Amino acid sequence: MSSTVIKDQPAGFSLAQYVTCLNGIVWREGLRFLHQRERFVSALVRPLVWLFIFAAGFRQVLGISIIPPYETYILYEVYIAPGLIAMIQLFNGMQSSLSMVYDREMGNMRTLLVSPLPRWYLLSCKLLAGTAVSLLQVYAFLLIAWFWDIEPPPIGYLTVLPALVLSGLMLGALGMLISSGITQLENFAGVMNFVIFPMFFASSALYPLWRVQEGSPMLYYVCLLNPFTHAVELIRFALYGQMNWISLAVVGGCTAAFMIGAVFAYDPSRGLSRRGPAGGET
């Protein structure tokens, strides 16, 4: 094989080209989101049902003592709001991974994966795009929740943004990692049963951990090890202008671990190549 190569373009890619690629992927994800209005509505209805119905029913059952970051007694609705925000991001992350599985089955994923830009960068862009979509959903929820007396301090709407970005990235990266291991769209229902529900219920989203500890010490430790718990707490503290450093470290670490795992799993020399061409191809 000759070592001669043809070079009619400069080697590598400029920063502007990387930015163009990121913009393109975010733009496409945004367009898809706009085209799927029912996805936006359902993403909002789900937490609102929990807020309007579930929380109203449990308000009298579950007493919430004064725990950080709250400085006084709070309504149960106020307590579960950060958990519902994290739930929006959890479902969005899984929805993104579902669309990646769908794209892979339908062939659209190939368009992304044959781009000449580095694969880790393409997947990161995809992750950022999914997180951006989740932010729209979260702020729409916070707006409606404000009318339901969920009124964090005004600065909280700003300080929660970095926490939302980080938790969105973590949950999106988890979804991406899961999607890399799902070979058929039909298998995705299992994700609901084995990932979303356990993560949500075994966390501090619906009840404070000291309550869980009273009921089941074992479950308490499960909740402590659940990264979703830390996403909820990171959001809860940030919404009140405070920082939970342990949650920040856990969410940051998990984001990095899940992302590395996803890039590793989508590496052609490891992941897709073991599965063979899609059905019908030769």
Next chain:
Amino acid sequence: MTATDAPIAGQTPPDSRRRSDPAEIPALSIDGVSHSYGARRALIDIDFSVAPASFTALLGLNGAGKSTLFSLVTRLFGIQAGRISIFGHDIGLAPGEALRLLGVVFQPRTLDLDLSVTQNLLYHAALHGIDRREARLRAGEVLARIGLADRAGSKVRDLSGGQMRRLEIARALLHRPRLLLLDEATVGLDVKARADILGHVRRLVTEQGIGVLWATHLFDEIVPSDDLVVLHQGRVLAHGQVARIIADTGAQDINTSFTRLTEAAADCGSLSP
């Protein structure tokens, strides 16, 4: 591939003469590539090359390994054995440099049905780092060339099968590649749409100097002047100019030639990996 000979049953042609000339670096070079799915061997020691500004047909029945080969060339799959280069850029070592010279039309549709024709093109351009203004210019050009300018704002799901394929070809050309791979690009289309697409791709070779690798299982898409790679059960049975392969197999047409090649390969047991 500027074939001057037509080796039979997996023999490798002496092509070192061509490769030694820097002016004729192969658009695509596949050297000793093998691939397995677990215990099943999908490709076995594949060797061939595609010359710039040439039309090479990759002929094989369903299951021959064409799509696996395409997945390796496009880096969707990692290379297990052998080497693949695009204009001298090793796809494993310099994937960015190799992929920017490559345009691909996959066998399944890969368009986003909910986006418009132009939006699909702009998305593809962004994935290649082409800024929005330049991308719009190029999109207008390629749409005019394939006769879809009047459908620029249409949702892709409203296009016919033939129009979608033409759009996929236009998309594959948007970043101005020098090598175009098409995997069963005419499957499911009517006769006229097939002829239109094939004619368009052949003009890309003669008018724009693009190297084309055209995977197909349809004999009538191949003409005697084409270069041909016959792939059967994961092995290359013959490659060279179509007319030469037909002559070497003592056949009258490519259909008979293909039958003789596959029967001969089965007889000598070369197809039992």
